Amino acid sequence: MSQVNAVSSSTKTKRIYRKGNPMTATEKQLASVARKRVTHKEVKVFVRNPLKDRMIKVCEEDGLTQAQFIERLIEQELIQRGLLG
Template sequence: MSQAENAVTSSSKTKRQYRKGNPLSASERKQAAIARKRYTHKEVKIFVQNSLKNRLVEMCEADGVTQAEMIERWIMLEMERRNLAS
């Protein structure tokens, strides 16, 4: 076997195998992620004053957490304050 044939054969064995079919669109990936999250999380939709929302964003950026993580923290702190922590 020539070196050229060996190069083609060996390189094709080390390349990653890709899934067949078309890749998911961005919206399809988002829907799949939301569907997975619904298994362990519940959605909360709220309206807050603009100034409070801006402060929330600032606090989250300062702490390096998402808005959902910050709200979860606040709920846990309030549960502890009320002696409801499980």
């Protein structure tokens, strides 16, 4: 019952990565931001800590990202002012 010619997974040679070198985490993030810049504009704001903390809780409860939450607020305000259909 002995195994003859058994090859363990650790002794097998690894398959060569055929698509070139994999991207680093930083390169992946930069590529993602570059794709977003085609259809989005960046907004940098400072918000008081208590407001930000409450926004995070609401986002978690509703399953939204913070960007989605802020986009909704902007849309609601523009609709209310009659600037968005």
